[in-house]
Structure formats: C-alpha cells, structure tokens
Amino acid sequence: MAGITDVAALAGVSTATVSRALSGNGHVSEATKERVRAAAASVGYVVSSNASSLATGRTKNIGVVIPYLNRWFYGAVISGAESALMSHGYDLTLYNLQGGGEERRSVFEHFLLRKRVDAVIAITLELTADEVGRLLALGKPIVGIGGPLPGVRTLSIDDVGVGRLATEHLIGLGHTVIAHIGGDKASETDFHMPTSRRAGHYAALTDAGITPDPKLFEAADFTIEGGYHAGLRILRSLGRRPTAIFAASDEMAIGTILAARELGIRVPEDLSVIGVDDHELANFFGLTTVAQYPARQGELAVEMLMDELHPARRHRNELDTPVHVELLVRSSTARPAAR
Amino acid sequence: MAGITDVAALAGVSTATVSRALSGNGHVSEATKERVRAAAASVGYVVSSNASSLATGRTKNIGVVIPYLNRWFYGAVISGAESALMSHGYDLTLYNLQGGGEERRSVFEHFLLRKRVDAVIAITLELTADEVGRLLALGKPIVGIGGPLPGVRTLSIDDVGVGRLATEHLIGLGHTVIAHIGGDKASETDFHMPTSRRAGHYAALTDAGITPDPKLFEAADFTIEGGYHAGLRILRSLGRRPTAIFAASDEMAIGTILAARELGIRVPEDLSVIGVDDHELANFFGLTTVAQYPARQGELAVEMLMDELHPARRHRNELDTPVHVELLVRSSTARPAAR
DNA sequence: CTGAAAGCGCTAACAT
DNA sequence: ATGTTAGCGCTTTCAG
Numbered sequence: 001m002a003g004i005t006d007v008a009a010l011a012g013v014s015t016a017t018v019s020r021a022l023s024g025n026g027h028v029s030e031a032t033k034e035r036v037r038a039a040a041a042s043v044g045y046v047v048s049s050n051a052s053s054l055a056t057g058r059t060k061n062i063g064v065v066i067p068y069l070n071r072w073f074y075g076a077v078i079s080g081a082e083s084a085l086m087s088h089g090y091d092l093t094l095y096n097l098q099g100g101g102e103e104r105r106s107v108f109e110h111f112l113l114r115k116r117v118d119a120v121i122a123i124t125l126e127l128t129a130d131e132v133g134r135l136l137a138l139g140k141p142i143v144g145i146g147g148p149l150p151g152v153r154t155l156s157i158d159d160v161g162v163g164r165l166a167t168e169h170l171i172g173l174g175h176t177v178i179a180h181i182g183g184d185k186a187s188e189t190d191f192h193m194p195t196s197r198r199a200g201h202y203a204a205l206t207d208a209g210i211t212p213d214p215k216l217f218e219a220a221d222f223t224i225e226g227g228y229h230a231g232l233r234i235l236r237s238l239g240r241r242p243t244a245i246f247a248a249s250d251e252m253a254i255g256t257i258l259a260a261r262e263l264g265i266r267v268p269e270d271l272s273v274i275g276v277d278d279h280e281l282a283n284f285f286g287l288t289t290v291a292q293y294p295a296r297q298g299e300l301a302v303e304m305l306m307d308e309l310h311p312a313r314r315h316r317n318e319l320d321t322p323v324h325v326e327l328l329v330r331s332s333t334a335r336p337a338a339r
Numbered sequence: 340m341a342g343i344t345d346v347a348a349l350a351g352v353s354t355a356t357v358s359r360a361l362s363g364n365g366h367v368s369e370a371t372k373e374r375v376r377a378a379a380a381s382v383g384y385v386v387s388s389n390a391s392s393l394a395t396g397r398t399k400n401i402g403v404v405i406p407y408l409n410r411w412f413y414g415a416v417i418s419g420a421e422s423a424l425m426s427h428g429y430d431l432t433l434y435n436l437q438g439g440g441e442e443r444r445s446v447f448e449h450f451l452l453r454k455r456v457d458a459v460i461a462i463t464l465e466l467t468a469d470e471v472g473r474l475l476a477l478g479k480p481i482v483g484i485g486g487p488l489p490g491v492r493t494l495s496i497d498d499v500g501v502g503r504l505a506t507e508h509l510i511g512l513g514h515t516v517i518a519h520i521g522g523d524k525a526s527e528t529d530f531h532m533p534t535s536r537r538a539g540h541y542a543a544l545t546d547a548g549i550t551p552d553p554k555l556f557e558a559a560d561f562t563i564e565g566g567y568h569a570g571l572r573i574l575r576s577l578g579r580r581p582t583a584i585f586a587a588s589d590e591m592a593i594g595t596i597l598a599a600r601e602l603g604i605r606v607p608e609d610l611s612v613i614g615v616d617d618h619e620l621a622n623f624f625g626l627t628t629v630a631q632y633p634a635r636q637g638e639l640a641v642e643m644l645m646d647e648l649h650p651a652r653r654h655r656n657e658l659d660t661p662v663h664v665e666l667l668v669r670s671s672t673a674r675p676a677a678r
Numbered sequence: 679c680t681g682a683a684a685g686c687g688c689t690a691a692c693a694t
Numbered sequence: 695a696t697g698t699t700a701g702c703g704c705t706t707t708c709a710g
Contacts, residue, residue: 001477003703003704004703004704004705005703013680013681014680014681014682015681015703015704015705016680016681016682016683016704016705016706017679017680017681018704019704019705019706020679020680020705020706023705025705025706026679026680026706027679027680028679028680029679029680032679032680046448046449046452046453046454047453047703047704048393048453048454048702048703048704049453049454049455050389050392050393050398050454050455050702050703050704051393051686051702051703051704051705052703052704052705053389053686053704054387054389054390054393054685054686054687054688054702054703054704054705055685055686055703055704055705055706056686056704056705056706057686059389061432061455069414069417069418069421070411070414070415070418070619072409075408075409075414076409078408078433078435079408079409079435079437082408082433082434082435082437083435083437083438083442086438086442086445086446086450091432091434091450091455092432092433093400093430093431093432093433094417094421094431094432094433095421095430096417096418096421096422098418098421098422099422099425103422103425106425107425109385110385111425111430113385114385114386114387114388115385115387115388115389115687116388116389116400116430138340224620224623225623228623261600280409281563284563284564284567342687342688343687343688343689344687352696352697353696353697353698354687354688354689354697355688355689355690355696355697355698355699356695356696356697357688358688358689358690359689359690359695359696362689364689364690365690365695365696366695366696367695367696368695368696371695371696386687386688387686387687387688389686389687389688390686390687390688390689390702391687391688391689392688392702393686393687393688393689393701393702393703393704394687394688394689394690394701394702395688395689395690395702396702454703
C-alpha cells in the first residue's frame with residue numbers, strides 16, 4: 001500500500017515533485033524524474049484514482065450506457081470503445097438498462113451522478129431532454145451512437161442511405177420484385193432505424209420506377225428466428241414470389257436464407273438475399289450485406305469524447321457525424337434467373 | 340454541484356448527521372433523517388463516490404475481467420453480474436483483455452491497482468499466482484468463473500460431468516457410434532474445458548462398454564463455422580458414419596446441424612446432435628443441449644463477492660462451488676433408426 | 679526546478 | 695442522537 005509520501009521519501013523529494021514527475025504536469029528535471037520513477041517502481045506505487053479524482057475533479061473513467069448487452073452490435077461497440085479508452089488511460093464502467101424503467105431512472109439519478117465518470121457514451125438510447133440536461137449541467141460531455149440526440153454530439157449511420165444502397169444493389173442486378181423484412185413499431189426504440197431503412201428501400205424502388213408493394217413487406221424481430229418466420233411467410237405466400245429480399249439486419253437475412261433452404265429455394269439462383277451489419281456470421285453464410293463497423297464506431301465515440309475532454313485537441317464542428325458503411329458483395333446475391 | 344455542507348446547512352444539522360442519515364450508518368432520529376432527505380432532494384445532492392471512497396476505503400465498484408466480449412457466454416455472464424451489482428448499489432467496470440499480453444499486464448499492473456475497485460470477478464481467466472497474489476495483497480477479493488483458481492473462490496460447471504451427461508443421453512437413446520467435436524490444444528486457454536468434456540465423453544462410452552474410437556473425434560473452433568467444417572469432415576468420412584454427435588458447444592452443434600442438412604442427412608432421424616450451453620439460438624434449431632446458465636453464474640459470483648465484502652453475511656466454505664447444469668431435450672436427438 | 683501547505687468532499691472516531 | 699474534528703491520498707497554487 002505504498003503511497004506518494006513513501007515514494008517522495010525514497011526519492012528524496014517532496015510529494016509535489018513526485019506528483020509532477022509521474023503525471024507529466026509541470027516541469028521536473030530529467031534527473032529527478034528518473035529517480036522518482038525508480039522509487040515508484042521499487043515500491044510498486046500506483047496512484048489512487050480516488051484521491052487523484054478528488055483533487056483534480058477528473059476521474060479518468062467514462063460511463064457507457066446501453067439498452068442490452070446480448071446483441072452482437074453492442075458487444076462490438078463496447079469492445080471498440082474499451083480498447084480505445086484503455087489506450088488513453090481511461091476505464092470504462094458499464095450501465096446496462098436491460099431492466100427497464102425503474103433501472104433506467106436509478107442509473108441516471110444516482111449512478112451517473114456520483115461523480116464517478118467524466119463523460120458518457122450512450123448507445124442507441126433516446127435520452128430525454130431531462131437526462132441530457134442533467135449530465136450536461138454537471139459538465140459531463142455525452143456522445144451518442146445511433147443518434148441523433150438533441151444537443152448531443154452523435155455518431156450515426158445513414159439508415160435511409162443503407163436502405164437505398166442495399167436495394168439499389170438488388171435493382172442493379174436486375175431484380176424488380178423485391179421484398180423487405182424490417183422492424184415493426186415495437187422495435188422502434190432505436191431512433192426509428194427500421195422505418196428509415198424501409199424509407200430508403202422504398203425510395204430506391206420508386207427511383208427505379210418500381211411501385212412499392214405493401215404485400216412485399218414483412219415485420220419481424222431483429223433476430224435469426226424473426227427473419228426465418230418472416231422469410232417463410234413471404235416465400236410461401238401465394239402472390240408473386242420475390243426474386244430478392246432486403247432484410248434490415250444480417251440476423252434476419254440469415255433467418256431468411258434458412259427459410260429458403262427449407263423450402264428448397266436456392267440462394268442466390270432462385271432468391272437473392274441482402275442484409276445489414278456484417279455480422280460475425282455473415283461471412284459463413286456468404287451473405288451480401290451493407291457493413292457497418294460497430295467496433296470502429298466505439299473507437300470514434302471515444303475519440304470525440306477525448307476531444308471534448310481535452311480542449312487542447314481541436315473539436316469537430318458537426319453535431320451528428322455520419323459513419324461509414326460499405327456494401328460487401330458475397331454470394332447470396334446474383335442476377336435473377338432468366339424467365 | 341451541491342455538496343454535503345449545503346445539505347447540512349439547509350437541514351440545520353452537521354455534515355456528520357447528513358452522512359449518517361443518508362448512508363444509514365449510525366443512529367439518526369427519524370425526524371431529522373426525514374429533514375435531511377428532503378434537503379438533499381431539494382438541492383439534488385448525490386454523494387461524491389470519490390470523496391466517499393477516499394474516506395472509507397471502499398469504492399462500491401467491482402472490476403470484471405474477461406478475455407473476449409463478443410461471445411454469447413460472456414455477454415450473458417456480464418449481464419447477470421451487472422444487474423446483481425446494481426441491485427446492491429455497486430458499479431461494474433469492465434476490463435477486456437482482448438488485446439493480448441501487453442494489455443493484460445497493463446490491466447493488472449495499473450488499472451486494477453488504482454484502488455478503483457473493491458473486488459474482481461475473473462471470467463474464464465487463468466490468473467497467474469502473481470496476479471492473484473497482488474490483488475489479494477491489496478485486500479481485494481476475487482471470484483473466478485470457470486475456475487478453479489488456486490486460492491480463489493470460484494464458480495464452475497463440472498465439465499467432465501457435462502461430457503458424461505450429454506453422452507449418456509445419447510447412449511440411453513440407443514446410439515453406439517457416437518462422434519465428438521471438441522476443442523484442440525489451441526483453445527485450451529479455458530482451463531482445459533475442452534479436454535474435460537472430452538474426458539467425460541470417453542468415460543461415459545467406456546462405462547457403457549463402447550470403445551472410444553479416435554477417428555470419431557474432430558477438433559474445431561468453438562463457433563458455428565468450426566462445427567460446420569468438423570461436421571462435414573465427420574459425415575463425409577468414408578469410415579462408419581456415427582448416428583450421433585456430441586458437440587462441445589451449441590454453436591458447434593448448430594454448425595454440425597447445418598452440415599448435416601447440406602448433405603441431406605436428416606436430424607434427428609439419421610443423426611442425433613447434442614450441444615452444451617443453451618445458447619440463444621439453441622431453441623430455434625431445436626437443439627438438445629446441456630444448459631449452463633451464464634447469467635445466473637454472473638449473479639452468483641456477485642453474491643459470493645458480497646459475502647466476502649460484508650463479513651456480516653455468512654461465508655460459504657467451499658472454494659470451488661459447482662454450478663448447476665441441466666439436460667434440455669429438444670428435437671435434435673432421437674433413437675437411432677432401426678437397421 | 680522544487681517545496682510547503684491548503685484543500686478536494688466525505689466519513690468515523692471521539693465527545694457531548 | 696448529534697456535533698467536532700482529524701484525516702483519506704493526491705494535486706496545485708504560491709513561494710522561493
């Protein structure tokens with residue numbers, strides 16, 4: 001339990017010098033700096049983050065708030081954020097809102113306000129003006145992923161663009177009867193992401209002179225199972241069968257591929273399927289997809305926070321930063337079979 | 340930024356009384372307690388965890404150290420731990436060792452020692468004696484999941500028993516030619532878990548008078564893709580084809596099912612498949628499995644920690660606590676077809 | 679470039 | 695039951 005005084009005594013300097021030598025703030029001669037380092041190492045000294053935080057008002061810790069933990073997307077974002085934070089010497093404390101209303105209140109009213117974090121990353125969470133206000137009033141920067149959030153710097157992909165991109169790929173291959181599997185109102189928590197992707201899909205169809213057919217839309221959960229059932233409904237329906245399906249997530253797309261296999265429909269010969277995410281399973285299923293890079297999003301969020309926390313670094317101006325997505329063509333999409 | 344002195348002034352009492360009233364330590368009359376609460380609420384006072392930690396030596400924060408984040412198991416454990424911790428008023432800070440050696444050292448030498456956590460939960464991490472020693476020397480309890488760890492209270496499933504249970508289920512159905520897909524030496528990080536499951540498998544076979552056949556074992560990654568390729572190798576091999584396969588994880592088992600489907604082998608008519616985990620996809624694939632309950636393991640780990648942190652609670656005595664597993668029979672296993 | 683000393687905001691004896 | 699007060703371990707003016 002060596003403290004700063006032990007190190008000071010050992011190095012024959014004052015605690016103030018130890019503090020400066022180790023933190024790099026203020027000027028210390030190279031010689032004493034070296035002596036201090038050696039002394040610290042020899043007694044295994046590590047600063048107490050509490051004492052340091054109390055004195056400086058900074059915690060070197062940031063809070064990450066998420067709605068679930070068990071979806072691929074969140075794990076990837078957190079993973080990216082975590083390693084970026086660690087490289088800046090920050091810790092990450094996790095607040096999972098899985099529990100619902102009560103838990104959410106408790107997180108915002110107590111946990112985040114205990115002065116334990118310097119800033120907050122909110123992942124696909126529609127914060128209320130009150131929640132944002134409290135944090136900002138305490139001087140804690142926020143960055144949102146999956147925004148936009150009023151008055152908050154956010155990072156988000158262009159979901160309308162994603163819907164367009166996927167659909168245009170299909171149209172470009174020559175498909176004209178294209179179904180869409182997306183989210184329903186229940187899954188609207190995430191900033192209307194499902195609605196936006198659907199809007200992009202319809203826009204692309206319309207631009208290509210194809211009239212969107214409401215019968216070619218199925219709502220589903222954002223899971224393999226959801227995609228499977230929706231896929232079954234679409235592929236079994238008695239109306240005209242689509243030659244291509246745009247699923248709003250890779251998991252749904254994989255479910256759709258499984259449904260097609262079960263019905264003896266070949267992918268991509270009889271049916272093209274495209275998803276969104278570049279999920280860890282996408283490559284295995286040969287799924288063509290619009291990749292978003294969640295780990296990269298986590299890293300970016302951290303960089304934005306560092307900009308706000310260290311005014312020396314220059315700020316970005318835009319409030320909502322668009323995130324790069326990319327069409328990844330694999331083997332689940334192809335030209336429709338000749339009639 | 341209301342502090343404890345503001346609340347004290349407002350309530351007309353000393354800061355000591357405010358501290359006692361709000362923390363519940365020491366006796367405060369119900370009347371003043373109420374006045375303090377009101378005063379605190381009116382100015383939006385929340386204790387500074389740093390100041391509090393510095394004074395008490397306790398942080399109300401625990402560190403969770405994991406090797407990866409993007410596997411189903413880890414997400415589930417963390418999720419369970421997180422909500423249990425929150426209900427005890429604790430925060431969770433996450434240390435992901437994904438980066439490898441250097442990152443691991445940095446976590447143990449700096450992050451965990453900054454006096455920011457009261458205790459550590461290590462998930463499927465084989466801590467070195469040195470790592471354990473440092474933590475314990477600082478008075479920080481550790482509990483391991485997926486143990487056992489020398490000198491550390493751990494929680495783990497009986498992997499040999501799991502292998503036995505799965506295999507006995509298959510034998511009980513009448514199978515005699517049973518293949519196994521497990522991990523190879525490379526995946527041995529996790530406490531020889533793959534080896535133990537394989538040992539249980541062989542033990543069950545031997546007990547039933549079946550001679551284990553090394554040709555019926557395939558090593559693979561613990562993923563759907565790994566299981567798929569291993570399944571393909573087994574099912575395509577020219578030797579005698581097994582009527583059942585025990586995969587060491589559900590993801591592998593699912594991969595195996597997909598391989599069987601591709602070869603036109605029906606599950607369970609032509610081939611029974613059993614896994615381990617009760618993964619979120621297990622139900623969708625109708626997979627029979629040996630369920631382990633990771634979220635519950637996370638909660639249990641927290642309870643064990645609370646026992647150590649609050650000596651008032653009574654301790655368990657065992658160092659390695661076995662965790663409950665359960666055979667869940669679904670539709671991927673059945674009696675072998677009559678010959 | 680280095681030292682002395684005053685806090686940071688709270689808790690826990692010790693009194694009363 | 696409540697108040698007084700001495701720290702907890704570090705950082706940061708302010709001097710020198």
